[in-house]
Amino acid sequence: MASISIDIFATALLMIFLPQTMNAQLSTTFYDKTCPNAQQIVCESMAQAVKTEPRMGASILRLFYHDCFVQGCDASVLLTPTFNGEKNADPNKNSIRGFEVIDSIKSNVEKACESTVSCADILALAARDAVELLGGPTWQVKLGRRDSLNASLEIANTDLPKPNSTLAILISKFAVKGLNARKMTALFGAHSIGQAGSTFTMILTLTLILLKFVKVVALCQVEMGICYKNKKREKKKKKKATLSTFKMEPPFQISYSMQ
Numbered sequence: 001m002a003s004i005s006i007d008i009f010a011t012a013l014l015m016i017f018l019p020q021t022m023n024a025q026l027s028t029t030f031y032d033k034t035c036p037n038a039q040q041i042v043c044e045s046m047a048q049a050v051k052t053e054p055r056m057g058a059s060i061l062r063l064f065y066h067d068c069f070v071q072g073c074d075a076s077v078l079l080t081p082t083f084n085g086e087k088n089a090d091p092n093k094n095s096i097r098g099f100e101v102i103d104s105i106k107s108n109v110e111k112a113c114e115s116t117v118s119c120a121d122i123l124a125l126a127a128r129d130a131v132e133l134l135g136g137p138t139w140q141v142k143l144g145r146r147d148s149l150n151a152s153l154e155i156a157n158t159d160l161p162k163p164n165s166t167l168a169i170l171i172s173k174f175a176v177k178g179l180n181a182r183k184m185t186a187l188f189g190a191h192s193i194g195q196a197g198s199t200f201t202m203i204l205t206l207t208l209i210l211l212k213f214v215k216v217v218a219l220c221q222v223e224m225g226i227c228y229k230n231k232k233r234e235k236k237k238k239k240k241a242t243l244s245t246f247k248m249e250p251p252f253q254i255s256y257s258m259q
Contacts, residue, residue, distance in 0.1 A: 026142035035113035039125055045105040046129040057130035059098040064127035065187070066096050067120075069177065070156045074148035075120035078102060085151030091160040102126060120145035
């Protein structure tokens with residue numbers, strides 16, 4: 001069951017994120033000549049961010065999802081314009097987080113390769129690394145996205161599921177993106193790390209039960225040092241570090257309140 005769940009989770013991620021940029025000329029080797037250390041820099045930066053605050057891995061994954069679900073993976077969710085953009089959408093306002101982590105990664109990448117790697121690609125790589133650092137699956141990220149110059153509050157409010165959305169509405173919104181209820185549930189499984197409100201958690205719980213995916217991880221073990229050293233992505237020997245090593249209280253707590 002665990003391996004099946006991981007396969008479905010990875011497939012769902014690829015289905016929702018890759019089609020958003022399918023018309024672009026994307027490639028896993030896009031920065032090999034212009035910024036060969038880009039993936040290494042992103043990975044090391046994410047490893048430090050997750051070590052500092054393990055919950056941040058979940059936050060970056062969610063930030064990526066909220067970006068891609070609205071007009072594709074174009075980093076529009078990162079924009080802080082003078083007009084009302086995606087940040088101010090109801091499902092995002094005072095909710096999505098991790099902007100400072102992406103800003104930090106972008107700064108580190110800029111030091112190595114100025115004006116080369118897009119924020120959209122950095123967010124895509126950071127989300128992939130966050131999942132792997134938290135013990136989840138990994139996947140090849142095709143690169144070459146361009147950053148958006150605008151963001152739509154209206155589209156974000158229309159496309160993004162709300163915390164109080166009914167199961168029928170959730171299934172409908174994901175169907176528009178080409179994802180059935182099974183794949184939707186696999187993506188919702190990302191909420192088994194981090195924190196979630198009781199209303200959303202109740203809906204998630206009922207969905208998990210409905211589709212027989214009752215497996216919630218309340219405390220994750222963080223694996224550090226999973227960074228990519230070359231094109232073959234040979235991994236170093238992993239140094240496992242539990243949350244207790246960081247002397248932090250377990251941040252992965254989910255309350256299943258049926259009220």
